[in-house]
Amino acid sequence: MPVRRSAKDQESMAQLDARPLPRAKDYEDLPEQEVRERAWRARHALGANAVILTHHYQADEIVEFGDYRGDSLELSRIAAAQRQAHYIVFCGVDFMAESAAILAGPEQIVVMPAGEAPCPMAAMATAPDFATAWAHLEALWGSNSVTPVVYQNTGAAVKAFCGAHGGAVCTSANAGPVLAWGLAQRGRVLFLPDRYLSVNSAHALGIPDEQIGLWLHRRGVLQAPAGPSGLKLVAWDGFCHVHKAFTVSDVEQARREHPGIRIIVHPECTPEVVQAADQAGSTSFIVRQVEQAPAGTEFGIGTEAHLVERLAKENPDKLVVPLRRNVCGTMARTDIYNLCYVLEHLAAGQPVSVITVEPGVAEQARLALQRMLDIK
Structure with missing residues (x-):
């Protein structure tokens, strides 16, 4: 889509020492470290002209670029509050980026590095x-x-x-x-x-x-x-499919291997698994419980593996193990290559992988999203 090149875009483009490649796939031919360095240069060139939102289920190589990370509710609130940034880069799946586009201002542009990341559910x-x-x-x-x-x-x-x-x-x-x-x-x-x-x-x-x-x-x-x-x-x-795969047997095995372990699962798990666990809550709930627990606490977590593994690394004074290693393949579609592709094109004032929602649909969907944000 044709987009005016703002003064900030021109300034960002001037700071880049490499021109964007035509396709995201072209970046896969470069060494990964070079791609990472190019992505960081583009990110620094963009400055406050872009904000990067990353979901908890993204891989570490993506989360490190995020200005914010959170669950769907947190990121919806953040997207609705962002008015300074011209570009919102959403590292997640289709429905999340659509919601950001619905809640964004009329002059803002939402892009999703994966291009297409349809949630099976x-x-x-x-x-x-x-x-x-x-x-x-x-x-x-x-x-x-x-x-x-x-x-x-x-x-x-x-x-x-x-x-x-x-x-x-x-x-x-x-x-x-x-x-x-x-x-x-x-x-x-x-x-x-x-x-x-x-x-x-x-x-x-x-x-x-x-x-x-x-x-x-x-x-x-x-x-x-x-x-x-x-x-x-x-x-x-x-x-x-990620959360349905957890079973009561997974919970029982974790308790056998780690007596006294605290089991927390996501509420998308079956009721039988939720009843077998000690607690159930959203990804942000899980993050808070682990972060706020005293040293030495042991956790068995039933949610997407990228978040569980990150919690284990960020909380080395506690034991954090997955009930089983389940990965969301759709979330994994965002990688360092398509992120670099998007960032370099934004820095050059050439938005790619833009997410749009038809105005009539957006108007009605915004009502439902706003009601969510208003409910306490």
């Missing part, structure tokens, strides 16, 4: 499928009888449908408060796409299984063994 919920479920539930219970809540791990069109129908986005860090808010609005919630996050959040609020239904999106069927009339929550049948 986000693909389990499309706007047409959402509309089908919504129509079914309204036919069952009447209009304005259900509040939609969508996980951050959804595409912009799904967030837009949610926003247009009075709902809110949530992350694993605030799923409980957002679910409680949704129930207070209309008495029932349709929560998508993560089945386990929604059920675990409902359990934490004291909602029993007989008041939880399951929407089978491939079949367009509501599963409610106790009948639909008493339902408070309809969960979508999506999941995160």
Whole structure:
């Protein structure tokens, strides 16, 4: 897309001693150390004209470039607050960069080094499928009888449908408060796409299984063994393959190998794993628990391996081990080569891998995201 070259862009370009290469793949032909040095030169040349946001699940070689690192909620708040930087470089997956683009100012440009990094769970919920479920539930219970809540791990069109129908986005860090808010609005919630996050959040609020239904999106069927009339929550049948892979056996083995170990898992794990653990919480919750624990504490962590391994390195006075080594391949699509490609092009005033959202979709999705940011 054509972009005006600002005075800051021209200054950044003047500081570079190498011209950007045409394709991200071209950087793979260079020695890795040279690529890293080029990336740092481009980053320094950009200065305050760019801000780099990195998710906890990114590899160390990416996190070291970040101005901020955090979970989806933290990074959403940071993206919404960034107004000085002309460029927002989001090292994460598609839905995160889309949210940043929706929350960014009209003059800001959001880029994602990976170019495309589709979350498998986000693909389990499309706007047409959402509309089908919504129509079914309204036919069952009447209009304005259900509040939609969508996980951050959804595409912009799904967030837009949610926003247009009075709902809110949530992350694993605030799923409980957002679910409680949704129930207070209309008495029932349709929560998508993560089945386990929604059920675990409902359990934490004291909602029993007989008041939880399951929407089978491939079949367009509501599963409610106790009948639909008493339902408070309809969960979508999506999941995160990284967190679904953790088992109760993993928890039991960690306890055998390390008596007294403290088990913390992500709430995208199954309810059985959450119940077997000592605590469940978002990535930022996990980070805080480890950082604030006294020396000598032993942790078994059930979440993406890059975060667990980083926590072990950053907290050498504690034992931090993964329940098993599960990696998000989509997060791993961001690497030093495509990061360098993006940074050098930004420093030259030539944005690449730009993330955009259609204005009408962005307007409705922004409503759902803003409701999330407003809920305490």
